[in-house]
Amino acid sequence: MKRLEGHVALVTGGSRGIGAAIAVRLAEEGADVALTYRADEERAAEVVERVKATGRRALAVRADSAEPAALTAAVDETAGTFGALDILVNNAALFLTGPFEEFGLAEVDRTLAVNVRAAFVASQAAVRHMDGGGRGGRIISIGSNVGERAVFPGLALYAMSKTALTGMTRGLARELGPRGITVNLVHPGPTDTDANPADGPSAAAVAGFTALGRYADGAEIAGTVAHLAGPDGRYVTGAALAVDGGFTA
Template identity: 60%
Template sequence: MSRFTGKKALVTGGSRGIGAAIALRLAQEGADVALTYEHSAEKAGEVVGAIAALGRKGFAFAADSADPVAIKGTVDNAAAALGGLDILVNNAGIWRGGPVAEWSLADIDATLAVNVRGVVLASQAAAAHLGEGGRIISIGSCLADRVVEEGATLYAMSKAALIGFTKGLARDLGPRGITVNIVHPGSTDTDMNPAAGPQADAQRAKMAIPRYGKPEDIAGLVAYLASEEARFVTGAGFAIDGGVNT
């Protein structure tokens, strides 16, 4: 497939897991792809190498999504390296869990800085580069719609904030022909939440399809939303959670 030939994409948090799968899927379909990472330089290099092996341009930028200056600078640098920007995927995120009484101010600030402010600032910076047919896709969570377990409140709150942001930004950018959508994954087999982990059976028990998703499943949905086929889809949220929220 070559739906993205000539397109330029930036995936934040693209060195592993869902982000890496998205970066590779876009490259497989013809896009040149830049990605950000915070600590996983070696894994980021592996993803860039895989992108290059597909015959596409790949770039990796070290960036802390909690750093406002780094976010804007990285979006601008990625657009310069790629020769433009057509697609932004806001994937970078962190988890801070536990009972409300145990949250520290640092936990609250870090969660909001990365999961909310980072997405807002990256989207704001990307909007300056995007033209007709541009795409902004954020990775939310099934917990944004329905919290099915204890200790997930802080994370769920941060992802729920992205729903309002997505709907509002879709209105703001729609007249320019730019779509804005959000994808809500459920339990997905990554090193952060492995399908063989200690909490996996409890998570599977809540699903209509009792198995973990794969990062490639999420990447497929993102690829659809980034494509021309989804040109009339905006301001929308898409659950891909095995039916946990049915």
């Protein structure tokens, strides 16, 4: 059974890594899927083809999440193209590490713009489409285990940005619940991606902080997102779910 049949989803930063895995999983569950990407058109096109291979419609929109107007336009284009918007996954993120005293204001501002402001802006834009016809909706943001446990130095900026999503999620859950919109946060643990490969130079040390002793596959994160987006997740809101192999246990 396709649990998301007839639904429309938008995944920001969906051209690679966890975002790509989420886009494909939502399509496998029956949703038509749009994704945003900043620069890599070829990778975005590959994900579009993977979505289409499931029999669903797909759309890739170039949009820098640091640009509010571009992000809002991507939300509106998704709803206009597919006729609705039921699921928003705030996935796009910037991961900068290093001693906090060495970060310039431009780096701080861009990190907060992409990791925090973009989720707020996209949610604002999405809600306008979710309200119509009493359909309700789902807003799911992708946080990080680092927001709950920063085990190495150099993570202050990234951890700060991801922790902010916890407050946003709780506040929006209260505000949007009466309108049938749930709002949740998923904290992935170390996940095997191009940017953070499971065979990277520090991977063994990072995996050692998990209870399971390994990295996740992107599909394991996507499975939790699909649950929250589907009918079985309709009574879950304001929650922060760790999918981290016991990293924060």
